[in-house]
Amino acid sequence: MRLSNRTKTPIYNFINTLLLMLLCIGIVGFILEKYKFNILGGISYLLIIFPLVLLITYYVNGRQIFEYDSDGEALHFRNRNIVPFLSKPLSDEFPKYKLLKFDTINIFFIKRLYITISSKNNGSTVLKYEISYLTKKEVNDLKFSLNKVIKANKERR
Structure with missing residues (x-):
């Protein structure tokens, strides 16, 4: 089975660009408000805080692109961010027989996938993937x- 949300990359790029533009407009609006208009008073800080919180939430949510392939004798997982310098892309491939268990965690809007595989060195290794998107x-x-x-x-064991 193959699973990928790579086709949604343009949507994630659009959201990323929109949030960055919103932050820039908020900064310009804050500077104009502070030094020229002075209408909003203390609320003017929300022009920066609100877009910044949205942008941070977007990035904390995890890597946007997730790909999974179980065709053949191996499992292949790829997880990457649309902005390449923000986080290192993950790519793991291992034989199906090494898969011991998996668990998904949902905390508010954050979803994580934990895969436990058997390993010669430690007995088992946990791989973590972000599947929020x-x-x-x-x-x-x-x-x-x-x-x-x-x-x-x-059944094989």
Whole structure:
């Protein structure tokens, strides 16, 4: 099974550009308000704070692009940000038989996928992926596919 939200990259780029423009307009508006108009008073700080909070929330939400491929004998996970210098892209590929378990965590608007795989050195390793930008159906399809792999692994043992 293949799962990818790469086709939504233009939408994420648009949102990113919109938030950056909103922040720039807020800064210009704040400077004009502070030194020229002086109409809003203390509320003028919201012209910077509100767009800044939205931008920080957008980036804290995690990497936007998630790709999963379970075709063949290996599982392949890729997770990257649309802004390349903000975070290092993740790319992991391992045989299906190494998958031990997985868990998804939902905290408000942040979703994470934790994959536990068997390893020769430590016994097991946990891989973390950010899946906040996947739809509910995509998350359910991902869970279904991973459960299928785990079930097949248990039958082999």
